Amino acid sequence: xxxxxxxxxxxxASTAARLRRLDEHAEIVIxxxxxxxxxxxxxxxxxxxxxxxxxxxxxxxxAASFNQRFNIDVRVMTEVTAIDPVKKTVTAFNQTTGKTYExxxxxxxxxxxxxxxxxxxxxxxxxxxxxxxxxxxxxYIKSYVQQKNIKKAVxxxxxxxxxxxxxxxxxxxxxxxxxxxxxxILAPVDFPIAAIxxxxxxxxxxxxxxxxxxxxxxxxxxxxxxxxxxxxxxxxDMVILSIGVRPDTRLAVQAGLKIGTARGIWVNxxxxxxxxxxxxxxxxxEFENPITGQSMITYLAGPANKQGRICANNIVLGNVQAYHGxxxxxxxxxxDMTLGTAGTASKHLKAAGIKHIVSTTHNGSHAGYYPGSKxxxxxxxxxxxxxxLLSAQIAGFDGVDKRLDILSSYIKQNKTIYDLIExxxxxxxxxxxxxxxxxxxGFVAENILLERLKIFYWNEIENxxxxxxxxxxxxxxxxxxxxxxxxxxxxxxxxxKRLDEIPKGKNIFIYCExxxxxxxxxxxxxxxxxxxxxxxxxxxxxxxxxxxxMSLSANKIPAIKVTNLQTAAV
Numbered sequence: 001x002x003x004x005x006x007x008x009x010x011x012x013a014s015t016a017a018r019l020r021r022l023d024e025h026a027e028i029v030i031x032x033x034x035x036x037x038x039x040x041x042x043x044x045x046x047x048x049x050x051x052x053x054x055x056x057x058x059x060x061x062x063a064a065s066f067n068q069r070f071n072i073d074v075r076v077m078t079e080v081t082a083i084d085p086v087k088k089t090v091t092a093f094n095q096t097t098g099k100t101y102e103x104x105x106x107x108x109x110x111x112x113x114x115x116x117x118x119x120x121x122x123x124x125x126x127x128x129x130x131x132x133x134x135x136x137x138x139x140y141i142k143s144y145v146q147q148k149n150i151k152k153a154v155x156x157x158x159x160x161x162x163x164x165x166x167x168x169x170x171x172x173x174x175x176x177x178x179x180x181x182x183x184x185i186l187a188p189v190d191f192p193i194a195a196i197x198x199x200x201x202x203x204x205x206x207x208x209x210x211x212x213x214x215x216x217x218x219x220x221x222x223x224x225x226x227x228x229x230x231x232x233x234x235x236x237d238m239v240i241l242s243i244g245v246r247p248d249t250r251l252a253v254q255a256g257l258k259i260g261t262a263r264g265i266w267v268n269x270x271x272x273x274x275x276x277x278x279x280x281x282x283x284x285x286e287f288e289n290p291i292t293g294q295s296m297i298t299y300l301a302g303p304a305n306k307q308g309r310i311c312a313n314n315i316v317l318g319n320v321q322a323y324h325g326x327x328x329x330x331x332x333x334x335x336d337m338t339l340g341t342a343g344t345a346s347k348h349l350k351a352a353g354i355k356h357i358v359s360t361t362h363n364g365s366h367a368g369y370y371p372g373s374k375x376x377x378x379x380x381x382x383x384x385x386x387x388x389l390l391s392a393q394i395a396g397f398d399g400v401d402k403r404l405d406i407l408s409s410y411i412k413q414n415k416t417i418y419d420l421i422e423x424x425x426x427x428x429x430x431x432x433x434x435x436x437x438x439x440x441x442g443f444v445a446e447n448i449l450l451e452r453l454k455i456f457y458w459n460e461i462e463n464x465x466x467x468x469x470x471x472x473x474x475x476x477x478x479x480x481x482x483x484x485x486x487x488x489x490x491x492x493x494x495x496x497k498r499l500d501e502i503p504k505g506k507n508i509f510i511y512c513e514x515x516x517x518x519x520x521x522x523x524x525x526x527x528x529x530x531x532x533x534x535x536x537x538x539x540x541x542x543x544x545x546x547x548x549x550m551s552l553s554a555n556k557i558p559a560i561k562v563t564n565l566q567t568a569a570v
Contacts, residue, residue: 002027003315004090004105006080006251008037010301011282012111013061014308020070022316028072029103031092033079036135037063042301044138045161048145049168058135083108083255085275107277107315110252110265111308114245114283114299123217128224129239132161144238150174154226154236156214158185160332162242166206167335169240177207177234179214179226181243183553188328189341189393192360192458192542193379195549196395197334202552204335210553247284247297262286264297269322271311279315281307290325290412291344291390292352298326329408331401340404343391343411346381356381356390358457359445360538362514363437365399370429374398377538378441380407380417387416387449392441399432406438417445444515453519454534456509458543468507473521474540478513484543492517495524504530511536511543 003019005012008030016030030037038061046052063074075092081100082091089102116131118124128148130141144150153169155162158180169176178185178201184194185201185208201208209228217239218225226234247264258274260266264286271279282304289296303326313321331340349356358381364373376396382389392407394400410419420442425432435443447453456463461484464470472479472487479489490498492512502508508530512518518535525533536543 001106002104003029003107003109004103005030005109005111006090007111007113007282008032008034008074009039009041009111009113009282010304011113011308011311012109013038013066014305015109015111015281015312016066016072016308017070018309018312019316020072022312026316028070029105030066030072030074031078031080031090032063032074032076033095034134034136035076037061037066037074037076039135041134044132044135045164045168047138048132048142048165049171051168051171058138080251083251083278085255085257085278088277105277107279109311109315110273110278110280110284111282111304112248112251112284114247116241117244117246118241119243121214121216123219123224124241126217126219126224128219128237129217129241131241132165133245141238141240145169145172145174148222148237150237152236153177153238153240154179154224154234155240155242156226157242157244158182158208158210159187159242159244160330162240163201163332163334165240165242166201167333170204170206170335175205175207177209177236179209179212179228179234181211181213183211184549185210186332186339186341188330188345189339190345190347190358190379191549192538192546193339193341193377193393193395195545196377197337197339198549198552199545200335200337245283245299247286249284252280252284260286260295262295262297264295267323269324270314270319271307271323272314272319279311281311287323287325289344290327292348292354294352296328298328300326300328300330302326302329324412327408327411329404331404337395337397338400339393339395340400341391341393342404342408343381343389345391345393346379349381349390354390355384357384357445357448358537359441359448359455360515360542361437361441361444362538362541363440364433365396365437366431367429367433372398376400376403376437377542378403378407378437379538380420380441380445382417382445382449384449387418387445389415389417389420399437403436403438407441417442417449421446444519447519453522455537456534457537458546461509461543464509465507468509469502470509470511471502471521472540473510473512473517482540482544484511484540487511490521492521492524495521499525499528502530506532508533509536510534512539514539514541 040058077095079093080090089104093100152175154177155166156179166176213229216227252265258266265280267285283299286295286297310321329342360379374397379393381391389411425436470487472489473492510518522533522535
């Protein structure tokens with residue numbers, strides 16, 4: 001058998017290595033149009049920022065080492081320009097020799113990846129404007145920063161790569177401006193979680209422009225003028241375009257393969273394209289989202305590597321293993337903070353018409369009495385009927401990754417919030433609390449489902465009417481330091497003695513700092529004949545950060561109507 005793989009790096013290289021492990025005698029050829037076949041894409045920003053100092057550490061395998069270990073014919077700097085599915089051949093162009101030739105195959109694997117978006121804006125091809133996708137881009141950017149004595153950088157796009165570049169430029173001593181067309185950073189997460197990171201970014205001295213689009217560039221001497229749609233012009237020494245990528249489907253289209261509704265290469269559950277002898281993996285393919293059922297593309301290294309292994313199994317063994325899709329688990333370091341997400345954000349669940357409940361909790365990364373505990377915010381979304389977990393998002397400083405991995409695993413397995421309650425973790429004071437933040441998220445969600453806790457959200461405050469009652473149950477010193485307008489202060493520890501101050505006929509809205517004391521106050525009131533009581537999910541902390549960031553981004557999120565004070569399910 002002869003297998004050809006078009007494109008290496010994550011998906012293609014993992015497919016090739018697995019093919020060899022399964023079939024020692026097959027002929028395997030990899031075509032890679034770039035110079036390198038297996039490198040750490042996700043490490044590129046950190047090499048630019050001198051966090052990774054040795055360039056060689058970026059490379060998992062070289063063409064020579066890959067050939068030596070796996071006996072695979074690796075042809076770098078060679079681009080496949082056409083596929084003939086009838087003849088079962090590919091046309092390849094060797095960029096070094098200029099030679100064009102054909103190569104036949106029994107089975108073909110497409111792993112062309114994605115290409116960065118570069119919109120046709122005036123001046124976009126000026127010197128000093130870069131995209132970051134591969135090692136060549138990385139070398140060019142790093143050299144430019146060093147040789148041109150760069151002082152100011154503009155990063156366009158506040159996705160994962162954009163934020164990593166902003167941090168690494170900042171750590172090199174550059175003044176950094178981030179421009180994002182949306183009303184928040186990190187589109188895969190919901191606004192309240194993004195808002196936490198936005199405050200942290202601003203605290204580092206980075207200029208963050210949200211709801212702002214770039215209209216063009218003008219190179220004047222050694223500087224670039226970046227024109228914005230609000231009329232402002234920002235001057236920079238260099239610009240990074242990080243506004244997204246699109247799947248490279250050119251070969252698939254030329255070969256007549258089916259393109260899906262998400263504009264990626266269509267594959268079945270076995271990663272087989274519409275042609276049974278051609279498979280595809282990585283950033284260019286689309287598949288069904290396990291949560292929404294909608295077709296999607298994911299640009300993540302983890303899924304691409306897993307797809308490579310599954311694809312090879314199916315090629316050699318005959319479609320024996322189904323790929324069950326990706327829930328888009330992702331994590332990013334944002335200066336001192338960590339943000340993570342898994343599953344489908346509330347805003348995207350809403351757009352897909354999927355009913356769900358959102359709950360936000362704030363807990364310490366480990367036992368509060370052990371030094372160094374840091375607060376983390378966990379937001380989960382779950383089904384209102386059976387409590388199935390649909391998404392999890394975390395913002396914090398320590399221990400975010402391990403909680404995200406746990407929640408991601410539960411989401412992928414269709415587990416419920418009741419499974420979070422029973423989650424058994426390794427506990428010692430330096431690592432967690434007796435009730436881990438994952439458990440706490442489950443406890444609160446269970447209370448909501450069982451209607452022991454009724455909640456409202458930070459963007460529903462404006463729905464409170466003049467004849468309703470808003471009670472701050474924090475201590476008086478906390479209340480005096482900052483409160484929501486029109487709130488009265490009755491600390492939770494005093495509420496039993498002051499029940500006569502609270503009219504029973506009113507709708508009562510309660511909040512504390514993070515939600516726990518509000519829950520306790522609600523339980524007290526409801527068991528004393530106060531029926532219409534709701535507690536602010538995530539507390540004053542979530543409300544304050546979210547509303548502050550909304551003011552800065554000058555874009556108001558529509559409020560969700562509170563109907564009969566029932567648990568809000570959006």
